Amino acid sequence: MVSKVLTVPNAQGFHMRPASVFAGAMAKYPCNVFINFNGNKYNAKSTLNLIAACMKCGSEIELVCDGDQEEAALAEGAKMIEDGFGE
């Protein structure tokens, strides 16, 4: 299991577009991917889960990958968040 603590940088946070792009990217990996935020654990392959989490600009979150290709999943996921989903 690998993880990284990140801060959501884009103004709108995880709204519909970033959430679906992110969930889609994570779904490619066989490992489990989830996000710990505000004491809850969210399935990061699920757009609905990501939207429900209400992660805003400035929110501190932990991205966790567990299983096959966990390193690659963490690297790509962390980069997407750090880049603010290209917004």
Added chain:
Amino acid sequence: MYKGIGVSEGIGIGKALLIEEHSLEYTPKQVEDAAAEKTRFHDAVDVFCKNTQAQADTLRKSVGEKEAEIMLGHISIVQDPFLLGEVDKLIGEGQCAEAAFDSMCNMFIQIFSAADDDVTKQRAADVRDVRSGVLGILLGISEVKLSDAPAGTVICVKELTPSMIAEINKENISGILTETGSTTSHSAILARVLEIPAVMSVQDITKAAKNGDTVIVDGSKGTVIVSPDDEQLRCYNEKREKFMQEKKELEKFRGKPTVSADGTVYELVCNIGKPDDAAKALEFDGEGVGLFRTEFLFMDKTSVPTEEEQFKEYKKAAMILSGRPLIIRTLDIGGDKDIPCLGLAKEENPFMGFRAIRYCLKNRDLFRIQLRAILRASAFGNVSIMFPLITCVEEVREGKALVEELKAELKAEGIAYDENIKVGIMTETAAAGIIADLLAKESDFFSIGTNDLTGYTMAADRGNSDVSYLYSALQPSVLRMIRSIITAAREQNIPVGMCGEAAADPMMIPLLISFGLTEFSVSAPSVLRVRKCISAWTKQKADEAADHVLSLATEKEVRDYLKTV
């Protein structure tokens, strides 16, 4: 008569078709064969995706790419791995597909509805739409097929969903009535694009109208009549004819330049309050934006929006307009508006108090952030800056000095902006009107805000019913003020626009042509009407009208005369 919000202009007369929702009730039951139930569920999801894809394709053709994307979003919701996994789990525990899917959807609807931002709240409507679609398929309910509605149908429904709109054959639908929604709802935008008269948020209309009742939809006024009498029918049929006739006349002006009868070209742009409204301005054939109010960025916020947040919004509007003019007005607030994130103090006399440019020049950090954001957005379009409530030359100088300072800052940081960005002012106070000649030397353009100019010139609050009779842009004093502002601008050779309601007033337009206004900034739905009105006047005829008006002593005389020209 019922009242609602008119969201799509025009008169629609037809027979009510009620679209009911109660049909999705089911009796939860235990299932024995979980594997078969899962297959039943996944088959329903597949059918839903296929239907939705087809609706998206129709919408792409009838309305546009963006609306089709909403439908495709529904597919990604129903295919969500978490949602599907949980539903399978519940079915495995013995629940039927309907109950399992329903409970998962309701969970997300509740979470999204409870969110504190509107964007997330809107997602609840999407999930609700998906829920109805899939449950309908599972229950084998054949929905009322809107595509089969006969000619002359008025749709009555609690909430109009994008999937319903996708089914609409615009030739057959005379009107739309809903119990929810407003001007900015997706369904309202779609109704306008399809040019179907629509009234939304009509309370209990699905109870008031029965299937087959004759219904009159007045989308311009936002009113509805169920089972009208003969006299009402005759009257509305006439109105409808007149509306269609006028619309046909106005459509001739779409895509044309704004030109007077003797060939002078004017700029006809729109007033907007949000970046998305820029698209609406173009939809109504506006030639750009003459006033972008920026207060929306500060409303309902817990903290002041960052430079990045503001930049994105300004850039968005600039990109939508792709090179057409975009005049961004800097923050125009005062103690009469509740903007929690600024913590404005209540004032004795807010309209003459610490507001707009006065506030911004004293709160430099706030002003710098906004100006930097606007400057950065200027790299992406034809952007100008406009300062509100100017009363003296120093305010213009100070504001412009700050703009120059920030330009140098951006240059040093290697950030792109428009080096030649224009900086203009709102002339909306009596003081600005009187020293317009001095201000014209310091500004790249003027925009006359007639709403405030009238109030400040007449010293009358239009919200106060005891003095509102004084509040009129046709008062001789206000007309003289407007004329002297326009004259001062023309003498300095700077553009001068008007962004108040008067710019779209057919009585005012000949006077503005005579005085020499160069730009009209109006609400989007007024664009074609104003273009038509301008096309009817020559300078000579306008001068004759204006000369006579300036010889009149009272507002009533002015009004009575202008009604006759």
